[in-house]
Amino acid sequence: MPEALEQDYTLQQLQQVTLALNSGQFVQVRRILAETAPCDTALLLESSPHKVRTQLWKLVDPDIQGDVLEELSEDVRLGIIAKMKPELIAAATEDMDDDDLGEVLRSLPDTVYHDVVSSMDTQDRERATQALSYQERSAGALMNSDTVTIRADVSLDVVLRYLRLRGDLPDGTDDLYVVDKDNCFIGALPLSTLLTNPPDHLVQALMDEDKESIPISMDETEVAQLFERHNWISAAVVDDNNHLLGRITIDDIVDVIREDAEHSLLSMAGLDDEEDTFAPVLKSSRRRSIWLGINLLTALLAAFVASFFENTLDILPVLAVLNGIVPSMGGVAGSQTLTLVIRGIALGHINQTNQRFILGKELAIGALNGLLWSLLIAGVVALWKWDFTLGAVIAFAMFMNLLAAGIAGASIPLILKRMKIDPALAGSVVLTTVTDIVGIFAFLGTATWFLT
Structure with a gap:
């Protein structure tokens, strides 16, 4: 169908x-x-x-x-x-x-x-x-023990007769695992090889000795990356002594990939990736309140920074009108960088060997975007309020905040990962705090220095 x-x-x-x-x-x-x-x-x-x-x-x-x-x-x-x-x-x-x-x-x-x-x-x-x-x-938590094992010193005809006597194969079987007398994994015989070669050939002459196995303690995300990279349908799982324990199949890997994607998406909003859409109101409200409380604290922190410039806002009310522009631009720019870096970490693209390059790249992007948008906002504000000094002030604040957003968006996930904290869960909160505080301080601080 x-x-x-x-x-x-x-x-x-x-x-x-x-x-x-x-x-x-x-x-x-x-x-x-x-x-x-x-x-x-x-x-x-x-x-x-x-x-x-x-x-x-x-x-x-x-x-x-x-x-x-x-x-x-x-x-x-x-x-x-x-x-x-x-x-x-x-x-x-x-x-x-x-x-x-x-x-x-x-x-x-x-x-x-x-x-x-x-x-x-x-x-x-x-x-x-x-x-x-x-x-x-x-890998052990993903593993099933329903493997089909054969010996290397038998012919394909013996293997075929064994399979006929067995009657059926476990779902997702694409390889027969070759083991020695101690049940140590030594290779795999693809079913396609078994069916397309003369029955008098020995298994050891046709088996894939380079077939990788998966250590039992490997993290499931790393297992999923191996499946994706090698286009596996199944893979053998072994212990520290290379004894065959079971296998992992692609249907379990699909679940891992989906769960990781849902986790990254929902964690950024402070939601549990396993949360029931139709859960009772009080239960859902309690879960979301924790995240809202954390965001309230960060908002209060940004407001506390702004409170240092109350006199400046009293003298120049126009600053209150423009004050939200700089933190907002920094938040969007930082979120773009944060999302890309978290994705790179999840896919295994970002590691200790290329972290410095990523930081340098995002710093350059932040500087370039900062220069572009600071010039644009300077012209708009200068013509709107006919005040070129005010335009220069907001341009400087915009440049500094976009620069900080690029650095923070790239470095926060790396720091959180090193601290064994989920970047998807905590990264956006930390980033918002940084861009709000830097944006407010840069704009109102510079305005206080030059305009009062």
């Missing part, structure tokens, strides 16, 4: 569920949900208000609840799990992949987690313990 038709079909399903639910046709809703893919059911739950979501979840077939939980954002998942009994959560997570099981269990409160684990059978309890033993946001 073409992608556009598939999207229309999914939208039609979602509309049918909404209409049937509003009409009280719960049997019809249950039937539609049974025919809907888990990812689309998750989308419907995330797109529904809190009360409707609770009704819908009760109508989801228990056999696919685990698949739906995998697709939900953390905030929505927690809201649903909070109303489930531990034994039902254990049943829903029974057939989950290891990485999804670990993600779900990590999101549970401690008391609920212990009850859920106690409700699991021995095999699932061991899987849960193993999944949670890896550090969050590491």
